[in-house]
Amino acid sequence: MRLFVALPLPTEIAEAAFRCAPDLPALRRVKPELMHVTLAFIGRMPDEGLAGVSGAVEAAAAGVNAFDIELDHSGRFPPTGRPRVVWLGIGAGAPSVLTLGERVRSELARREIAFDAKPLRAHVTLGRVREDVTLVDARAIAAGVEAMRVPHLRFRADAVVVFESVLSPRGPRYTARASPPLRVGGASA
Numbered sequence: 001m002r003l004f005v006a007l008p009l010p011t012e013i014a015e016a017a018f019r020c021a022p023d024l025p026a027l028r029r030v031k032p033e034l035m036h037v038t039l040a041f042i043g044r045m046p047d048e049g050l051a052g053v054s055g056a057v058e059a060a061a062a063g064v065n066a067f068d069i070e071l072d073h074s075g076r077f078p079p080t081g082r083p084r085v086v087w088l089g090i091g092a093g094a095p096s097v098l099t100l101g102e103r104v105r106s107e108l109a110r111r112e113i114a115f116d117a118k119p120l121r122a123h124v125t126l127g128r129v130r131e132d133v134t135l136v137d138a139r140a141i142a143a144g145v146e147a148m149r150v151p152h153l154r155f156r157a158d159a160v161v162v163f164e165s166v167l168s169p170r171g172p173r174y175t176a177r178a179s180p181p182l183r184v185g186g187a188s189a
Contacts, residue, residue, distance in 0.1 A: 022144030026137035
């Protein structure tokens with residue numbers, strides 16, 4: 001199975017985020033139902049490894065208050081040159097996302113569960129640039145990101161989800177395998 005840990009977006013927030021993305025042929029937009037804030041990408045592991053991942057995420061979430069997240073700006077990776085990813089960034093709530101992500105990663109490491117150790121960046125992916133993009137298309141995407149008007153999209157992060165990702169020619173399908181809640185009554189970020 002292929003796993004990752006994330007904060008899901010409520011349907012109405014994901015749909016509003018989808019509408020922000022530039023509609024360009026060279027950009028494969030992420031479907032709203034697949035949008036999330038990644039905390040840790042684990043990748044492939046045997047099915048029996050799910051219990052360990054779930055335990056790590058449950059331990060990381062224990063005692064953490066639910067918090068507000070606000071998507072309030074756009075950008076791309078890399079920030080210069082040919083874009084590969086277009087995203088919405090987190091303003092309010094970013095420190096809470098990063099702290100929770102570090103807790104998840106620390107618990108995974110403590111259990112010797114391998115994960116992608118790239119630095120955590122608090123964002124929601126809106127689209128990926130096609131591999132065969134021309135320079136003209138790359139410039140159009142960069143200009144589209146610069147011109148994006150991002151409404152302030154605010155939501156409450158109240159659970160951490162372990163997702164299984166199944167890849168297919170029609171795109172990925174995500175299934176929640178565990179969803180430990182964050183503590184109710186937490187402060188707004």
